[in-house]
Amino acid sequence: MAETPPSGESLLFLTDEQLRKGIEAMFFAYRGFTADPDRILETMDYGRAHHRAIHFIHRSPGTTVSNLLAILGVTKQSLNRVLRTLIEDGLVEARVGRRDKRERHLHLTPKGAELERELSDAQRARMRAAFRAAGPQAVSGFRTVLEAMMDPEQRKQYQGLKEAGP
Amino acid sequence: MAETPPSGESLLFLTDEQLRKGIEAMFFAYRGFTADPDRILETMDYGRAHHRAIHFIHRSPGTTVSNLLAILGVTKQSLNRVLRTLIEDGLVEARVGRRDKRERHLHLTPKGAELERELSDAQRARMRAAFRAAGPQAVSGFRTVLEAMMDPEQRKQYQGLKEAGP
C-alpha cells in the first residue's frame, strides 16, 4: 500500500478532517468493542462496571480495592456497589491482607473466572478478527496511537501493572 | 481449542496476551479521548450525550432526528431529552422539513457552533498530539484496526455520512 513518505512535507494526516475521522473512528469502534460483552451481561444482572472489575481482578489477582479504584477511576462508593454484588454472588473473593490487615486482596473464584472467560472470549474474538484483518503492522500503529492518546497516569497503568504492588 | 499454529511467519500479534493489551489500550485510550470535552462540559449543564448530538449535527447539518437516532444508537426518548435542552438553550435549531413537514432538520445556531468548536478543539488537540507522536503509518494502522472492530452498521455510518440522506 502507498504509505506517505516519512519526509516532512506530508502532514496531511493532521488535517482537521483527518482528525475528525479519527474521533469518529474511536466513537464507533468503542461501541463495537463493548457490544459483545454487553450482550452477555444484559442477560444477567450485571453491567459494564462489573465487567471492568472482573477484568482487572483477573489481570492482577490479589490486587487491593484502592489499586482497583485507581485503575478504574471511580469513587469507592461506586466500586463498592459493584464489588459487593460480585462477592455476594460468589464471583469474587476478598481476602484480608496478611501483612496489612486493612487491605482486601481481590481474587476471582472459579465461578468468577468462568464468567471472565466468557466475557473476554467474546471481546477477544472481535479484537482477533480485527487484528487479523488489519495485519501486524496496523496493529502496531493502533497500539501506538492509543497509547499516545492516554493520560500519563492511564499510560502508566497500561504499561506496567504486571505486579500487583508491594 | 488450541492456538492457530504460526504458519511460518509470526502470528504472535494474535496471542491472547496481545489481544488483552489491545483491549486495555481501548479502555484507557477511550478515557483519555473523552477527558478533555468532559472537563469543559461539566462546567455547564451538559454531558457527553449533548456533546455527541452537537458533534453529529455539526458534521451533517440538516440531519433529521431519526438519522441522529440511528447514528447514536439510543432511543428517541433519550435523544429527545438532550435535544430539547439544546433547543431551549438556543444551541440547536430544529427546522420543520419542507418536503416532509414531520421531519425536523437539525442545525447548530452560532452559539451551538461556538460550543462545538470549543469541544472539538479540545478533543482534536489531543488527537493531533497523538497522531503527530505516532506518525502517519501508525495513524493508518490505527484507523484500519478501529474500522475492522466496528459493527457493519456502524462502519457504514463511519464511512459514508457525507450526505444527510434522501
Added chain:
DNA sequence: AATTTACGTCAGCCTTGTTGACTTTCCAAG
C-alpha cells in the same frame, strides 16, 4: 495516644440509558 490509611456503608443526587403507552402530524396508497 493521636493521627492517618484502607475499607465499608448509608443517604441522596444526577445523567443517561431503557420500556410502554399515547398523541399529533402528515405522506402516500388504496
Added chain:
DNA sequence: CTTGGAAAGTCAACAAGGCTGACGTAAATT
C-alpha cells in the same frame, strides 16, 4: 377522500452507574 403507517414528540416510570458528603471501624504509623 379515507386510511394506514411513518415520523416526531411527550409523559411516566424505572435502572445502571456515576457523584458527594458524612460516618464508622479496624489497623498501621507516627
